[in-house]
Amino acid sequence: MQGPAGSGAPRTPQATPISAQSRAVDQLANLPYWLIFILLAGILLIYLYSSNETYVTALGRILNGVVVTIYVTAISYISALILGLAAGLGRVSKNKVIYNVATLYVQVIRGVPILVQLLFWAFVIVPLVIDGVNALGQWLTPILGDPNALTTVRSRDIDFTLRCIIALAFAYGGYEAETFRAGIESIGRGQMEAARSLGMSYPQAMRYVVLPQAIRRVLPPLGNDLISMLKDSSLVSALGVRDMTQEARLYASASFRYIETYTTLAFMYLVLTLILSAVVRFVETRWKQM
């Protein structure tokens, strides 16, 4: 089946104008309308700010809490990654004790709402630990004297921001543990076997061979969890920590300006999460290239 001798010229698509047109339609259809919608809402808000003083006041109050929101998110997330990596390694460990401790942690975390976990850390675990430290101080008075550093620890020494950070870190650590476990298990058994048969110890094989590959694979879920953490950090307002949400609640209940306040609050979270998603995507593409 040879073609006719005269048709040797390269076949170019002749419908160029049509395809250009359809490309334009395609581009139109593929515009990120959701983003345009958000931008328009932002413009509307800016208009409201210029015409309505209440919005400006509400925004000012909410911005007072933005540092706390970012601080709580960042510290909790980094701690959660460390806890999650440790627990994830425990979940794939052959050591039965380590495996069971890690699994208990993950299962408890997953079975209790985060808000309840915050309350539990703040009002149960931390006070109990402080009581325990005090009791230890009492017991050691023959050595340390009375009063000593241990007996004088008071509940108020550990502020609610710190309690919330601990609670969020442990809560998200439980989720990240499962993310890391899934990542480690997605790396074929052959990698561990090759590393071990070169004489590497299990920790060496994990650190230099399995984890670098596993972590690259779980970057997308880890990035999503950072954004979730930013949103869940608003739960700290339930304990009176003055993040954006708490500032908004205080202002709204004092001024009765609920619509202005909570519209501004919602939009602030949206702006922060959009910025964070862009950062996360940037980091992901950079890591994939490496």
Next chain:
Amino acid sequence: MSSATGPIVSIQDVHKHFGNVHALRGVSIDVVKGQVLVVIGPSGCGKSTLLRSINGLETIDSGRVIVDGTVIDSQHKNINTVRAEVGMVFQQFNLFPHLTVLENLTLAQTKVRKRNAEESKQIAHDLLKKVRIPEKAQNYPAQLSGGQQQRVAIARALAMNPKVMLFDEPTSALDPEMINEVLDVMLDLAREGMTMLVVSHEMGFARNAASNVIFMEAGQIIAKGPPRELFDNPSNERMRQFLSKILH
């Protein structure tokens, strides 16, 4: 000299179960330094399990494996000592995909052998020359053909200066045109006097390189002998049937 020093690998009455499967049923083999032992047998007869019990990737239920004087028993003691002395090459290469070829070769040298970076790189480059791909040092495994990857895997194992090399079907995941480049490297090694245990159905390699061939079936050694004897006059009926299948 070799007979005076005794076997470098000695497998003594080794048994291994996977649940109900009795994968090794009292296997005993001695391999003298410099020997090349080729293991053949039908699928599932325990060839991989035998190889993997020599470097402790499988624990054994009973019996002993002695590598260069170090005993591995069912307690799995001494396993790290043995592993650094035994190189293993896998059917699926198992190169580290996140590392360059050079890094694949230097990682265990620096972490296990505690060589410095300069020395381990030098050794790596020399070995890449030996396996005939010096130009690929900075590439990632995914950028290499299967045959090239397997040669890197061989070089990676050699970088540890192993006393014994294990090959588990090193060419059976390769396209036919790449098989010989890997077998040639293995032949070089055999000529240089490397002690090798090779699971492979490449009869040409067995004829050229093997000191002995072992035929396994259902977890046992059924026949053993120099390749010419075993292949040309198979005394065992089942082995005759097996050979007629793989030769045609």
